[in-house]
Amino acid sequence: MNQLSSRLQARWTWERWSYIAGLYLASIFAALILSALLVWATDGSWQDVFSAFIDGSLRNPGRWGLTIGYATPLLLVALGTIVAVRGGLINIGQEGQLYIGAAFCTYVVLRLGGPGPIVLIVALLAGATAGAIWAGIAAWLKYWRRVPEVLTTLLLVTVAAQLVGYGLKTTTLLLDRSPEHGNRNQISEQLAPGVRLPRVEIFGNSFPLSAFVALVMAVGLAVWLSRTTGGFRLTILGQNERLAQRVGISAPKYGTMALLASGAFAGLAGAMMLTGGDFGNYRLAPGFSGFFGWEGLLVALVARNHPLVAIPMAFVFGALRTGGGFLSATGVEREIANVTQALLVLALLVPAAVLYLQERRRQIATVEART
Amino acid sequence: MLGDFFSAVGDVLSNESTYSGGFRLAVVLAFVAAGEWIAERAGTLNISVEAMLLGGAFNSALGYHLTESVAIGILFGAIAGLGIAIVQANMSHRLSADQFVVGLTLNILILGVAGFLNSSIRPSTTRAHIFEVPWLVDIPLVGPALFGQRWPFYLAYLVVPACALILYRTRWGLEVRAVGENPQAADVSGVPVLTRRRQAIYVAGITSGLGGAYLLLGQVGRFESTIAGGQGFIAIAAVIFGGWTLRGAMLGCLLFGLVNSFRLTLPGLGYQVNSELLSSLPFLVTILAVAVIASRARQPAALTQPFVRGLN
Numbered sequence: 001m002n003q004l005s006s007r008l009q010a011r012w013t014w015e016r017w018s019y020i021a022g023l024y025l026a027s028i029f030a031a032l033i034l035s036a037l038l039v040w041a042t043d044g045s046w047q048d049v050f051s052a053f054i055d056g057s058l059r060n061p062g063r064w065g066l067t068i069g070y071a072t073p074l075l076l077v078a079l080g081t082i083v084a085v086r087g088g089l090i091n092i093g094q095e096g097q098l099y100i101g102a103a104f105c106t107y108v109v110l111r112l113g114g115p116g117p118i119v120l121i122v123a124l125l126a127g128a129t130a131g132a133i134w135a136g137i138a139a140w141l142k143y144w145r146r147v148p149e150v151l152t153t154l155l156l157v158t159v160a161a162q163l164v165g166y167g168l169k170t171t172t173l174l175l176d177r178s179p180e181h182g183n184r185n186q187i188s189e190q191l192a193p194g195v196r197l198p199r200v201e202i203f204g205n206s207f208p209l210s211a212f213v214a215l216v217m218a219v220g221l222a223v224w225l226s227r228t229t230g231g232f233r234l235t236i237l238g239q240n241e242r243l244a245q246r247v248g249i250s251a252p253k254y255g256t257m258a259l260l261a262s263g264a265f266a267g268l269a270g271a272m273m274l275t276g277g278d279f280g281n282y283r284l285a286p287g288f289s290g291f292f293g294w295e296g297l298l299v300a301l302v303a304r305n306h307p308l309v310a311i312p313m314a315f316v317f318g319a320l321r322t323g324g325g326f327l328s329a330t331g332v333e334r335e336i337a338n339v340t341q342a343l344l345v346l347a348l349l350v351p352a353a354v355l356y357l358q359e360r361r362r363q364i365a366t367v368e369a370r371t
Numbered sequence: 372m373l374g375d376f377f378s379a380v381g382d383v384l385s386n387e388s389t390y391s392g393g394f395r396l397a398v399v400l401a402f403v404a405a406g407e408w409i410a411e412r413a414g415t416l417n418i419s420v421e422a423m424l425l426g427g428a429f430n431s432a433l434g435y436h437l438t439e440s441v442a443i444g445i446l447f448g449a450i451a452g453l454g455i456a457i458v459q460a461n462m463s464h465r466l467s468a469d470q471f472v473v474g475l476t477l478n479i480l481i482l483g484v485a486g487f488l489n490s491s492i493r494p495s496t497t498r499a500h501i502f503e504v505p506w507l508v509d510i511p512l513v514g515p516a517l518f519g520q521r522w523p524f525y526l527a528y529l530v531v532p533a534c535a536l537i538l539y540r541t542r543w544g545l546e547v548r549a550v551g552e553n554p555q556a557a558d559v560s561g562v563p564v565l566t567r568r569r570q571a572i573y574v575a576g577i578t579s580g581l582g583g584a585y586l587l588l589g590q591v592g593r594f595e596s597t598i599a600g601g602q603g604f605i606a607i608a609a610v611i612f613g614g615w616t617l618r619g620a621m622l623g624c625l626l627f628g629l630v631n632s633f634r635l636t637l638p639g640l641g642y643q644v645n646s647e648l649l650s651s652l653p654f655l656v657t658i659l660a661v662a663v664i665a666s667r668a669r670q671p672a673a674l675t676q677p678f679v680r681g682l683n
Contacts, residue, residue: 038484042491090471145662150418150471151611154604155658159651166647294479301472335487342480346462349473353466360679 023351031347035340044332053337056326057319065205069278071318072207073098073269075214077296078303078310079221080265085305086225087258088238093138093153094266095293096160097131101267102274103164104130106174106188106284109195109275116194123195124271131267132260134160139259143252149259157293165286174284188284196282197275208276215311217265222307234258266293291338295321298345304352317341379642389629389636390516395590397628398520398527399424402582403606404613404620405534406575411610412538413571414551414673418474419459420579421603422481423452425596427583429485432594436494444496445523445584452580453573455481460569467677486596498592499523523589530578535617537574547571551671554678564678579603601654608657614668623660630656 036046058064077094084091091097105127112119138152167173168186176189197208225231237244237254244251270289273279280288299317303310324337403420410417427448434440434447459477463470502525504518538544549557550567558564583599591598605627612626613619634649 038487042488092471092475141658141662147658147661148416148611150416151604151608151661152658154418155601155608155654158601158654159658162647162651166645169647298476298479301476333487333490335483335490338483339480339487342476342483345476346458346473346480349462349468349476350466353462353468357467357679 020351020355023354024348027347027350028344031340031343034343035336038339039332039336042332044330048330049327049332049336052326052330053320053323055323057323060326062205063322065202065207066278067315067318067322068205068207068211069276069318070321071314072211072214072276073273073292074296074299074317075218075310075314076269076272077266077293078300078314079214079217079307080262080269081297081300082221082225082303082305082307082310083234083265084258084262085300086231086238087234087255088241089142089255089258089262090150091135091138091153091259091262092150092297093135093155093157093160093293094262094269094297095289095291096153096157097134097263097266098270098273098293098296099164099289100134100160100270101127101131102270102284102288103167103174104267105271105274106191107167109191110174110189116192120195120197120275124268124275127271127274128264128268131270132264134267135259135263136256139256142259143256161286161289164284164288168284168286176283186286191275191282195275196277197272199277208272208278210272210276213272218307218311225307266296269293269296295341298341301345302348304348379637379640382640382642385512386636386640387512387515388639389632390513391519392635393625393629393632394513394516395520395524395628396631397624398524399582399586399590399602400606400609400624400628401527401531401621402585403575403579403603404609404624405531405617406578407606408610408613408615408617408620409534409538409547410571410575411615411674412551412671413547413568414554414671414676414678415463415470415568415572416607416675417459417572417575418471418604418607419455419477420575420606421599421601422474422477423455423576423579424583424586424603425485425599426451426455426481427580428587428591428598429489429583429594430580431584431587432494432496433488433492435496435588436492441499441523441588444588445526445581448584448587449577449580452576452578452583454576455580456572456576459576460572463677464565464568464572467679470675470677482596485594489594489596494594496587496593498590499588521589523585526581526585530581531617531621534574534578538617543567543570548671550678551673554673554676558678558680564680568678582606605653605657608661611668611670612657612660612664614664615670626660627653627657 039046039049056063057067077098080094081091105123108123108126109119112122134156135153137156138149141147141152142149165186168175168188174188176187197210199206199208225235233244233249234254236247237249237251241251269292273288273292274282274284279290295317299310299313303313320337320341324334327334327336403424407417407420430451431444431448435444438444455477459473462468462473499521501519502522507518508514538547546557546562547567547570549562550564554564586598587594606624609623609627610620612623613621631653634652637644637649
């Protein structure tokens with residue numbers, strides 16, 4: 001609603017454009033300065049860190065393919081977050097949903113016989129379903145017992161990690177029986193070559209086919225949200241629950257669907273991480289989810305919940321991640337990548353909020369001048 | 372099977388270390404929950420308490436590392452909590468950014484910053500000394516649990532009643548509750564809504580920072596970035612479990628603390644239990660407890676709702 005009213009009333013002059021652009025640039029710059037200060041405070045050199053990031057994410061051979069491989073699950077998780085947020089729900093348990101999705105995908109692939117492509121598709125769907133079920137628990141508790149979904153999705157992350165850990169310890173579920181791992185007792189079998197996602201090779205860089213799937217889904221979601229009745233209903237629910245009720249949009253129905261879809265995206269991201277090959281060499285092991293659920297969430301926040309903006313943002317965050325892998329040579333800890341990501345998110349919250357407040361003041365002033 | 376279970380529960384419940392462990396874990400939650408309770412009564416479901424807890428723990432380690440004094444370490448912890456609270460409060464109640472977005476980002480940010488600084492600085496820390504309250508410590512079963520702990524533990528006996536006092540017995544507290552129930556009405560009667568909400572978050576920051584300091588200097592003794600491990604979220608659950616009353620919230624903290632301690636003492640008494648089940652037990656119990664209680668309680672009417680004065 002606020003977007004609509006500001007579009008109707010504010011004058012989109014050249015000065016206003018440059019003011020907004022300046023505001024965004026200044027906040028990004030501030031976030032980068034803060035990260036550089038942190039590096040400087042611990043006796044690192046920010047120039048080294050910066051060039052390590054560029055080397056690790058783009059310049060060195062094979063690295064931009066890996067960056068795409070990392071950006072794919074981030075984008076998928078972000079899309080799921082966007083669906084939930086558009087419906088006014090806060091799902092912040094993607095880390096767990098992703099891990100559960102990866103685990104169910106592994107189980108189906110290892111236990112289901114048949115032609116490779118069919119097994120692969122069934123397994124990806126199983127991953128998405130598992131993620132949806134995990135988010136569904138939160139939806140069910142929200143609409144049945146009024147437990148805030150923020151809390152349940154979050155607490156279920158730890159439970160998911162323990163559940164998959166148990167699966168990985170049990171031979172009938174996921175544990176690899178072959179003796180080649182010695183006494184390492186929490187690792188799954190490797191996926192057979194026939195059930196892996198095909199990889200695309202361009203100029204010595206390779207990334208799994210899932211990157212295209214994620215792109216198509218991002219475009220599809222953008223269209224669905226802005227051009228269909230379902231997407232419009234979801235947006236109404238997210239903007240104003242009371243209005244939604246008046247016009248006959250059921251909050252439990254649409255809310256549950258949004259949370260299920262959100263979990264399905266995260267589960268699919270996990271399944272595609274496993275079958276894509278950039279993570280864990282086609283094996284599931286503890287820590288497989290590796291913070292991708294949390295970072296995907298940040299991507300959605302930075303993209304201000306727009307699916308198409310999430311595409312470049314996922315790439316930037318993937319690059320921060322792959323670039324972080326090259327930091328050890330500079331003597332700076334790799335956590336700086338996470339810090340920079342979070343600072344960017346915080347910084348990008350500021351301009352939007354400032355613009356909203358200014359618009360609000362302008363509206364009030366107009367109303368007061370009229371009366 | 373069931374008989375085994377009950378005899379195990381009986382063994383654990385008659386074991387003194389269950390109680391002292393349980394109270395230790397409960398007190399960390401109590402510090403956080405007391406402040407979180409005030410923030411929620413003012414209308415903010417403040418999920419950055421996890422960040423405040425972790426930041427408080429790290430900064431108290433840093434304070435101890437620099438000065439070798441536990442008291443100054445605790446002060447450092449409170450300051451870190453307050454600093455994080457200032458960011459959360461001003462972003463969500465001055466700029467009106469979404470409170471969950473800000474809180475979540477702060478959680479990730481502080482996890483990164485604390486991990487980064489910890490591996491760059493490696494603060495050396497130790498635990499505070501044990502102080503036994505004479506006479507009271509001799510009470511059987513719960514005596515050592517309540518009166519034989521490391522001294523920062525006893526700060527909780529000050530902080531929790533102080534929170535109740537300021538919320539129920541001062542004008543400030545009345546205004547905070549008004550702001551959480553009906554911000555429009557409070558605004559019309561001249562209460563500075565956003566200011567009160569920010570101040571409530573500051574209180575949460577200070578108490579959570581103290582909780583972090585106690586966690587580090589009173590319990591663990593060495594910083595790791597997994598030290599908070601979701602306890603901030605469990606404290607939020609305790610507030611909801613308690614139906615937004617302080618007494619209920621403290622009961623929730625005690626319950627969750629005892630469950631946590633139960634899982635730690637059970638293997639020590641010779642029972643073989645699935646370790647994954649044990650690790651997820653606190654979280655499962657939390658979800659179950661909140662699911663049973665939550666729909667009965669009436670939450671502050673304006674909880675999680677942003678306030679912008681004007682044309683509504």
